[in-house]
């Protein structure tokens with residue numbers, strides 16, 4: 454039986470005609486990135502575990518005359534695999550996936566750009582649709598909240614056509630600390646926040662939290678709970694943790710200038 458890259462050894466396989474290796478546990482998408490081969494991957498981010506939701510990262514794996522499509526963000530190659538990232542079958546499949554995503558979210562620029570690249574169009578005229586839906590249900594927001602922030606403030610709700618991203622029971626989430634990691638990681642701009650008068654509102658999650666005022670300039674720069682967590686996790690001195698990025702940069706530059714200005718003692 455052949456080996457797979459999930460074991461404790463490197464695996465040799467062929468990627469777009471080149472002989473390459475995968476490190477233990479490395480996926481085809483990971484190898485492709487390392488080799489500078491571009492594969493569209495909307496639901497993937499290195500900071501969180503792979504999920505295989507968007508299906509845009511499909512590639513074709515050949516064994517002799519047989520082949521199958523796999524999602525490269527979760528597929529760890531086997532010794533001797535021959536992988537094509539841009540075969541006709543791959544492009545046809547990406548075109549179909551993009552058509553479906555466009556039908557759901559016709560106004561999302563990232564999807565429009567990708568659709569142009571692959572020659573895809575929504576399967577019906579979307580001019581009459583309200584076009585406000587921007588969520589492709591990739592789950593990146595759920596994973597970053599869960600795995601990076603450690604909060605579980607949002608999740609998937611309902612099934613089928615009703616499936617959606619939501620706070621528990623579609624209510625205001627007490628677990629949300631307002632860090633906005635979900636907003637930053639969302640590939641389609643489906644989530645938003647607003648900072649007004651020293652408070653942050655997570656628009657879709659209905660959370661409203663106080664922001665921390667910078668101890669130097671007084672500008673509100675991050676949610677109070679996030680500042681406290683960062684200070685605790687990174688063991689930062691209060692003077693650094695409670696200072697906004699601009700003032701922090703100025704303070705660090707000042708310290709560096711002082712240090713560099715000290716004349717060296719003669720040996």
Ligand code: FES
Pocket residue numbers: 493494495496497504505506507508509510511524525526527
């Ligand atoms: S990136 Fe692989 S399925 Fe979305």
